Amino acid sequence: AQSVTQLGSHVSVSEGALVLLRCNYSSSVPPYLFWYVQYPNQGLQLLLKYTSAATLVKGINGFEAEFKKSETSFHLTKPSAHMSDAAEYFCAVRTNTGNQFYFGTGTSLTVIP
Amino acid sequence: KAGVTQTPRYLIKTRGQQVTLSCSPISGHRSVSWYQQTPGQGLQFLFEYFSETQRNKGNFPGRFSGRQFSNSRSEMNVSTLELGDSALYLCASSLSSQGGRGKETQYFGPGTRLLVL
Numbered sequence: 001a002q003s004v005t006q007l008g009s010h011v012s013v014s015e016g017a018l019v020l021l022r023c024n025y026s027s028s029v030p031p032y033l034f035w036y037v038q039y040p041n042q043g044l045q046l047l048l049k050y051t052s053a054a055t056l057v058k059g060i061n062g063f064e065a066e067f068k069k070s071e072t073s074f075h076l077t078k079p080s081a082h083m084s085d086a087a088e089y090f091c092a093v094r095t096n097t098g099n100q101f102y103f104g105t106g107t108s109l110t111v112i113p
Numbered sequence: 114k115a116g117v118t119q120t121p122r123y124l125i126k127t128r129g130q131q132v133t134l135s136c137s138p139i140s141g142h143r144s145v146s147w148y149q150q151t152p153g154q155g156l157q158f159l160f161e162y163f164s165e166t167q168r169n170k171g172n173f174p175g176r177f178s179g180r181q182f183s184n185s186r187s188e189m190n191v192s193t194l195e196l197g198d199s200a201l202y203l204c205a206s207s208l209s210s211q212g213g214r215g216k217e218t219q220y221f222g223p224g225t226r227l228l229v230l
Contacts, residue, residue, distance in 0.1 A: 046218050090156060
């Protein structure tokens with residue numbers, strides 16, 4: 001069965017520091033991979049997605065993620081955290097077969113001024 | 114361009130009742146997907162509709178059903194509500210498929226928060 005693991009349910013960083021949110025997936029075939037952000041009382045917003053076009057994917061708000069097949073990872077990074085980055089982040093995978101969608105359990109990012 | 118809209122935004126029901134939630138996708142989008150978000154189970158995929166046909170279904174009991182109309186608007190129905198159905202129900206739309214094909218982007222609505230008492 002497909003699964004998505006996000007290491008660290010809570011991550012705190014200082015404003016201006018590097019943001020690193022981890023995501024690992026289980027799949028024998030590289031799937032579509034996504035990172036979403038959710039602000040309180042709102043729906044999800046797509047940050048970026050991997051579709052096999054390029055392993056380094058750049059998204060909105062300065063975020064990027066690198067697909068590493070050998071490590072089955074798709075970690076999200078941002079060089080310099082901003083207060084407005086405080087939110088819940090979800091990694092997700094869509095399988096190539098069956099078109100099923102699976103989400104990680106989410107990582108809550110706190111930015112300390 | 115209007116975003117994905119969901120109605121109602123908040124809903125309170127009692128056990129055993131049924132509920133219908135509505136989702137209006139972005140104009141031109143034909144794929145509508147539904148998700149359930151709870152503190153305990155997290156985000157889970159319910160089903161996806163495309164051109165009035167259910168294309169994919171997650172692992173939910175038959176009490177959860179949906180449909181899509183010719184204008185791509187979608188409804189989901191939960192019958193015989195249980196306390197565990199209390200959740201935020203999210204709808205998302207995209208041009209052609211869940212998550213978006215290629216460079217397509219999938220857009221989410223703000224959700225309907227359902228409380229079952």
